[in-house]
Amino acid sequence: MIPPSFDYHVPKSVNDAVGMLKKYGSEAKILSGGMSLIPLMKLRLAEPAHLIDINQISGLDQIEEADGFLMVGALVREANLEKSVLIRSKYPLLLDTTLVIADPLVRNRATIGGNLAHGDPANDHPATMLALEAELVVVGPQGERKIPVTGFFTDLFTTALSSDEILTEIRIPIPPPGSGGAYFKLERKVGDFATAGVAAQLTVGKDDVCERVGIGLTNVGVTPVKAEKAEEALRGKKIDGESIKRAAQLAAQESAPTADLRGSEEYKRDLVRVLTVRALNRALERSRGRK
Amino acid sequence: MAKQKIRIKVNGADMEAEVEPRLLLVHCIRDVFGLTGTHIGCDTTHCGACTVHLDGKPIKSCTLFAVQADGSEITTVEGLEQDGKLHPVQEGFWQEHGLQCGFCTPGMMMTSVALLKEKPNPSEDEIRFAISGNLCRCTGYMNIVKSIQYAAQKLRQEA
Numbered sequence: 281m282i283p284p285s286f287d288y289h290v291p292k293s294v295n296d297a298v299g300m301l302k303k304y305g306s307e308a309k310i311l312s313g314g315m316s317l318i319p320l321m322k323l324r325l326a327e328p329a330h331l332i333d334i335n336q337i338s339g340l341d342q343i344e345e346a347d348g349f350l351m352v353g354a355l356v357r358e359a360n361l362e363k364s365v366l367i368r369s370k371y372p373l374l375l376d377t378t379l380v381i382a383d384p385l386v387r388n389r390a391t392i393g394g395n396l397a398h399g400d401p402a403n404d405h406p407a408t409m410l411a412l413e414a415e416l417v418v419v420g421p422q423g424e425r426k427i428p429v430t431g432f433f434t435d436l437f438t439t440a441l442s443s444d445e446i447l448t449e450i451r452i453p454i455p456p457p458g459s460g461g462a463y464f465k466l467e468r469k470v471g472d473f474a475t476a477g478v479a480a481q482l483t484v485g486k487d488d489v490c491e492r493v494g495i496g497l498t499n500v501g502v503t504p505v506k507a508e509k510a511e512e513a514l515r516g517k518k519i520d521g522e523s524i525k526r527a528a529q530l531a532a533q534e535s536a537p538t539a540d541l542r543g544s545e546e547y548k549r550d551l552v553r554v555l556t557v558r559a560l561n562r563a564l565e566r567s568r569g570r571k
Numbered sequence: 572m573a574k575q576k577i578r579i580k581v582n583g584a585d586m587e588a589e590v591e592p593r594l595l596l597v598h599c600i601r602d603v604f605g606l607t608g609t610h611i612g613c614d615t616t617h618c619g620a621c622t623v624h625l626d627g628k629p630i631k632s633c634t635l636f637a638v639q640a641d642g643s644e645i646t647t648v649e650g651l652e653q654d655g656k657l658h659p660v661q662e663g664f665w666q667e668h669g670l671q672c673g674f675c676t677p678g679m680m681m682t683s684v685a686l687l688k689e690k691p692n693p694s695e696d697e698i699r700f701a702i703s704g705n706l707c708r709c710t711g712y713m714n715i716v717k718s719i720q721y722a723a724q725k726l727r728q729e730a
Contacts, residue, residue, distance in 0.1 A: 281614055288575065288592035288638050311639075318634045319616055331592070333639060359628070383704025385619055385682065388628045389635070470703040471617055 283321035289332045294419050294448055297334055301444040302421050304330040310446060311335070312355060312394035315386050316403075340393075340448060343367065350452040354393025359384070361392060371452075372566050373461025373481055377408045380463070383471045396432070397447045399439040399503075402473040406433060406504035407496030408463060411479040414452045420445035433503040458491075459483040460566025464555040465498065468542065474499045475542040476551040478531070480559035482519070484567040490514045495527070495559075500535035500552055507531040510556065519564055528556035577641040581606070582650030592638050597621040599637035600647060608648040608677050612706070619705030622678035623647050629685040631704070648677035651684065659725040660684050660718070669718030671709040679705050683719045691727055693719075 291297040301308055309317060309328035312335070320326040334340070340355035343364045350371065352361070361367050361378040368375055381387060381395065381404050395405040396416065409416075409429040416427045421444055432440050441447060455461075465477035477498030485491045493514045497505040510531035517523050537548035574589040581604055588603045600609050600623065612620030614633050621632045624646040651658035660683045663669065670676045679702060686693060686701040693701065698719050699712065707715060 282595070282598075283593045285591065285593050287573075288636070314636075314639075315616065315634060318636070322614070331636075335639065382616075383619075384701055385622060385629050385631050385704040386616060386634075388630050 281322035283318065284324065284327045286321075286328055286331045289330060290336050291332060291334065292336055294337060294340075294446060297332055297337065297446055298419055298421055298444060300330070300332050301446065304332075306443050308332055308443075310397070312397075313357065313390040314394075315382065315390040316394065316398050316400065334446070345454055348454055350454055352392055352450045352452070354391060354397075354447045354449060356392050358382075358387035358390045358392065358395075362387065370455075371461070373408055373411060373463055373479060373563070374452075376461075376463035377404050377479065380404060380465045380467065380477075386471070392450060393447045396429075396450070397439060397441060399433060399435075399437045401433070401436065401501055401504050402499040403504075404463070404465065404474065404477055404498055407477055407479040407498040409450065409452075410496030410504055410506040411461065411481040411494035412452045412455075413494055414450050416447055417449035417451060418445045419448050424448075426451070430506060436502045455481070456483055456492075458485060458567055460563045460568070462559045462562035462566065464559045464562070466551060466555065473542075476500050476535070476537065476548050476555060478552060478555040478559045480556065480563045482514075482560070482563040482567050484519060484564065488519050490517055490519045490523075495531055495556065497531065497535050497552060500537040500548055502536070505535055507534045507556070509534055514560075519560075524557055524560045524564075527560065528553045531556040575638055575641075577638055579637075579640050579642075580644040582646055588637070590637050592636060594637045595633055596623070596625075596635045596637045596640055596645075597632040599640075600632060600645070603637075606647050606649050610674055610677055612674065612678075617706065618675070619678040619682065619702075620675050622681040622705065624681060624685060627685070627688075629682045646681070648680055651680065658684065658722075659729070660687070660722040662725065663718035663721035664715075667714050667717040667721050669710060669715045675705060675707045679707065679715055683722065686719070687723055687726055691730070692723060695720075 308330040311331045311333040340353040342353045358378045414429045461481035463479045465474045479496040481494040483492035495507040510527040513527045532549045532553035535552045610620040612618035616634045
């Protein structure tokens with residue numbers, strides 16, 4: 281399949297890219313890893329007149345901790361997240377997530393920024409970022425602003441990014457000691473979107489009291505879902521089999537899946553319940569220092 | 572749309588082409604450079620038959636524009652053989668019957684070569700994980716795994 285014609289632009293800086301976005305408006309799309317955009321162009325579901333390839337912009341591929349945040353550049357490829365010593369040692373939820381995105385060849389190109397900015401509720405990083413309470417740094421003609429991830433996904437394939445803004449960095453608060461996270465995804469085969477996925481991040485204090493909890497759900501709504509009622513049911517309470525079970529039931533209620541080839545609404549809701557139990561249990565084990 | 576000049580090093584040789592930005596890398600490799608060892612299978616980023624190395628990393632060349640590869644180095648399956656001698660991965664696929672129809676084979680081999688550069692002694696699980704983006708619809712994966720294990724051993728002996 282041959283994609284429609286477009287003009288190809290290669291900005292060397294974020295400001296250049298923003299200038300191009302301002303000039304071409306909704307006619308332009310940012311090309312990052314291209315692992316979603318190029319297939320969509322082949323299917324004529326996207327026909328941008330201008331492609332702005334940001335892969336030559338330097339400084340958007342760092343993974344580092346500073347000032348209380350893990351900062352991940354928007355151009356960091358999934359394969360580099362997987363290889364990062366920092367991610368492998370301290371961010372099990374991010375590592376779980378990147379390892380189940382598409383397949384290893386796609387992960388050599390796919391970027392974390394693209395996974396988020398695409399606004400697809402079936403993508404995996406959105407749920408993870410909701411669980412980690414990330415904020416997204418975006419740059420536009422007026423300069424930089426930060427968008428909490430809870431306000432980023434506004435509708436199906438729609439984000440809080442304006443047409444002249446570009447996502448440059450993801451900032452994740454460094455989890456305190458006693459934290460752990462996990463991502464569970466059921467997929468029919470490698471490379472498929474999730475039938476459902478659940479991201480859980482916990483901070484556990486004395487006597488197993490839940491000090492902090494984040495739960496994000498993949499592909500069970502028009503946007504990625506933050507399971508706030510499930511979080512509420514755990515926050516400040518003792519984490520045990522009972523409270524996890526109750527939270528999982530609430531997460532299932534908060535999900536809003538639609539039936540498709542991957543399963544019925546009822547099946548997917550129940551899957552959310554099951555995966556939430558597993559994700560919380562694994563997160564709890566990891567918060568105690570177990571892999 | 573205006574054509575753009577691109578320069579790509581393909582299997583060690585400097586190549587130039589004038590291409591439309593929408594030309595996919597796999598079409599450039601096959602139709603412009605005339606290297607038809609790289610296959611187009613699903614054309615939807617699933618099957619991995621079009622796998623080539625872009626600056627040493629295996630990628631699906633049906634999901635990259637040729638203009639994106641401007642200034643890069645590409646290795647295709649034609650670049651594996653050196654001085655008339657098969658690459659150990661090619662030899663492995665031959666010895667262990669790692670193919671029947673051969674359609675997935677170029678992609679399988681490119682992924683395997685990249686894996687063995689990173690992990691010279693992979694476990695079976697690591698091999699299966701590494702080739703999970705390459706689909707075979709006839710041989711089945713058993714012999715492909717054996718082929719890669721053969722190549723791994725041979726490469727370690729040579730090292």
